Amino acid sequence: MTEPETILPPDLLERIRERASAHDRENTFPAADLDELRGIGYLALLVPEALGGRGLSLAEVALLQQRLATAAPATALAINMHLVWTGVARQLSDRGIDDLRFVLEGAAAGEVFAFGISEAGNDLVLFGSDTAAEPRPDGAYAFTGTKIFTTLSPVWTQLGLHGLDTRSADGPRIVYAFVPRDEEAAGRVRIRDDWDTLGMRATQSRTTELHGAVAPPERVVRRVAPGPQPDPLVFGIFSVFELLIASVYTGIARRALDLAVLAAARKDSQNPRLRWQVADMAIAYDAMPPQIDALCRDLAHEVDHGGRWFSLLSGVKHRAVTTAKAVVDEALVVAGGSSFFARSELSRLYRDVAAGVFHPSDPESAHSAAATAWLGPLETPS
Incomplete structure (x- = not known):
């Protein structure tokens, strides 16, 4: 398995992080981030090596997206949408369906989907x-x-x-x-x-x-046909989207936790209250990467979760967002009043993490899918 640090080394992440505040302040697109990421083959991470890509698995790319989000959540989220299409194309290709081969070839050639x-x-x-x-x-x-x-x-x-x-x-x-x-x-x-x-x-x-x-x-x-149905393209879009969205917000949680650790060290890392707060954040965060990894691997190995797939996928996205929001909130408390200034990275994370609720599946859809999986479909009044 490719280590994330070999593709996204610390110096690259730091350049991306340094640019993030300016893009947020000026409301601009991170063109330099895209150029650097394209230069290292990031747009073709999921493209098979035979077609000119890096040939990584979805599990490996999910880890990379978590790492990228620690530097610039908006850059990670932007690249996510391109990676969704390449992830769907790869998932279909692995199952012998070549309908989106042009996506894989296009991504290797530098196209942006x-x-x-x-x-x-x-x-x-x-x-x-x-x-x-x-x-x-x-x-x-x-x-x-x-x-x-x-x-x-x-x-x-x-x-x-x-x-x-x-x-x-x-x-x-x-x-x-x-x-x-x-x-x-x-x-x-x-x-x-x-x-x-x-x-x-x-x-x-x-x-x-x-x-x-x-x-x-x-x-x-x-x-x-309209409505829920098992077409592999539709399922591919839903599954890859949910897992990569969950990855971005898990990356936000990790960065907020890291910033809280730094803040606690500057204050008093022996303070029982601070130690409890950081521990609480760490316990919440630690649950997310293994869940994302497990579902990515289940997809790759075509594990049959039957009707539970939709609740599992919408559930992991929902948990990633709610966990990230809770961790960021706690990090603000640990860091103190300085995090309230707009120039603070935690302030930006606080605003960025708020977007999570708007991505499908929203909380209502996630709970509906889980209720159907465990209780059966809602009965239609006669």
């Missing part, structure tokens, strides 16, 4: 869409709608997205496809400069308007 799934008011997320997907005679699809939280907006070259085809002879179908950046030049993709948020500012997850944006036939990768 963005995630265009979120829509305002669409609580179904993957299982429904308010974006219209209009079929064309040549097999292409034209998408019209609005996507929110489109991370990597300034730099993506391919936008992976979904929309609803209501004209299909076999009933409504959710269409998954990739729209190239040149659709922006054609005026069919318009990216609003509207990202001015509480935290995770460097992700530049801007709103994307689609006005008949065309995905060519060879980039239309799936047509599935």
Whole structure:
């Protein structure tokens, strides 16, 4: 197993950490971070060596994302969305499904894949869409709608997205496809400069308007019925997304814990109250990396968790976010009043960690999945 320090050495992490505060303050995209990460093959971590990548496992990449998030959570979250697509492509490839081979080849060549799934008011997320997907005679699809939280907006070259085809002879179908950046030049993709948020500012997850944006036939990768179903592409998106999101927030928890340790050492590391607080944070944090690692390995080995998969995946994401929020809160107390200043790294972590609740699965969805797994589906009134 590749050690995270060999790919993300301390000097690189420190450069990324030094830039993070400026990107947060100025609300700018971390272009230099992306350049350095691209230079070490980070965009192709999950791409098999035979296709020009690093050939790492999802478990190894989850560890790297935790490490990157200790330096710059927003950079880690931005890169996450590209890694989700390469992770899905790798998962399908490992199962003999080559539908997303172009993603693996593109990532090795330097392409940046963005995630265009979120829509305002669409609580179904993957299982429904308010974006219209209009079929064309040549097999292409034209998408019209609005996507929110489109991370990597300034730099993506391919936008992976979904929309609803209501004209299909076999009933409504959710269409998954990739729209190239040149659709922006054609005026069919318009990216609003509207990202001015509480935290995770460097992700530049801007709103994307689609006005008949065309995905060519060879980039239309799936047509599935709306609603929950076991298609490997849909499951791949959900599983990789949840695990890599959990990794970023676990990295935030680790950095907050490290900063609390430094603060306690400066004050009085023998103080019983401080020792209890740091221990409490450490106990909470220590539970998360093994859980993420275990689920990554279960995915790789195709362990059959049956209907529990969705509760396990949404649960680990939910726990990572709530754990990170609790650890950051406690770290603020340990560090004292200096952490309340906006220039404080803990202050930035406090704002960044707040974004966790907005990523699918939200707390309601996670609890619904767990209740269904343990109690059975909710009965429909007769």
